[in-house]
Amino acid sequence: xxxxxxxxVGGRAELVVVVASSDVVLTAGExxxxxxxxxxxxxxxxxFDITHAGDLVSIRLRREGRRRWFQSGVSITVALPPxxxxxxxxxxxxxxxxxxxxxxxxxxxxxxxRFGAVSRRAKIKSASGDVSIGEVAGDLDGISAxxxxxxxxxxxxxxxxxxxxxxSVGEAGGRTVAKSASGDTHIGxxxxxxxxxxxxxxxxxxGLAPGMxxxxxxxxxxxxxxxxxxxxxxEPTKRATLRIKTMSGDIxxx
Numbered sequence: 420x421x422x423x424x425x426x427x428v429g430g431r432a433e434l435v436v437v438v439a440s441s442d443v444v445l446t447a448g449e450x451x452x453x454x455x456x457x458x459x460x461x462x463x464x465x466x467f468d469i470t471h472a473g474d475l476v477s478i479r480l481r482r483e484g485r486r487r488w489f490q491s492g493v494s495i496t497v498a499l500p501p502x503x504x505x506x507x508x509x510x511x512x513x514x515x516x517x518x519x520x521x522x523x524x525x526x527x528x529x530x531x532x533r534f535g536a537v538s539r540r541a542k543i544k545s546a547s548g549d550v551s552i553g554e555v556a557g558d559l560d561g562i563s564a565x566x567x568x569x570x571x572x573x574x575x576x577x578x579x580x581x582x583x584x585x586x587s588v589g590e591a592g593g594r595t596v597a598k599s600a601s602g603d604t605h606i607g608x609x610x611x612x613x614x615x616x617x618x619x620x621x622x623x624x625x626g627l628a629p630g631m632x633x634x635x636x637x638x639x640x641x642x643x644x645x646x647x648x649x650x651x652x653x654e655p656t657k658r659a660t661l662r663i664k665t666m667s668g669d670i671x672x673x
Contacts, residue, residue, distance in 0.1 A: 613660045
């Protein structure tokens with residue numbers, strides 16, 4: 420069965436989705452409109468409330484009295500205007516977005532999260548799912564217990580942490596904090612004012628932008644340090660502080 424609804428919205432559309440085990444897919448739609456498609460059995464579809472107020476469209480799964488959420492098995496697809504603000508909460512469903520968002524807020528227990536560009540800020544929280552985000556123009560706050568976190572680029576401040584997953588950042592241009600218990604941390608190009616990396620047993624690899632003057636505080640208990648940065652006689656154009664600490668992981672600067 421299918422349930423389809425369309426809503427007119429203004430220049431800065433908002434979408435809120437609060438569900439249990441449903442997969443959520445966001446795609447690029449038309450300006451000024453949000454299209455919602457729910458697919459599943461009829462009884463499950465009836466348990467969803469879809470509301471519209473101004474620029475906001477909300478999709479929520481009703482609780483069954485005092486019992487836990489009914490496990491719907493419903494898939495949700497939403498076509499929305501680019502740079503819409505999105506707030507998604509799900510227990511075990513995967514969340515995929517092929518549309519550029521404005522502000523992106525995601526909380527999921529075990530589902531994977533994959534999104535493209537974010538024009539404002541992003542906050543992602545996942546217990547065991549993997550997180551993959553494209554370019555973020557503003558700040559990014561990402562937390563995962565056992566899943567990997569991968570980010571292409573962050574222009575603003577970045578704070579990411581995971582217990583056992585790997586952390587990978589293509590480019591970090593702001594104040595950057597990365598914490599991992601046993602996963603590896605890889606930052607392809609750092610050009611911000613400060614970098615603080617803490618890892619227990621994972622390796623740390625950091626690429627430094629050219630023309631930087633670095634105040635470094637680097638320590639490892641049983642790992643090794645490899646400084647592959649090529650010295651330059653040119654006057655530094657940027658200054659940054661670098662703090663890296665590991666227990667047993669290796670540290671590589673390049």
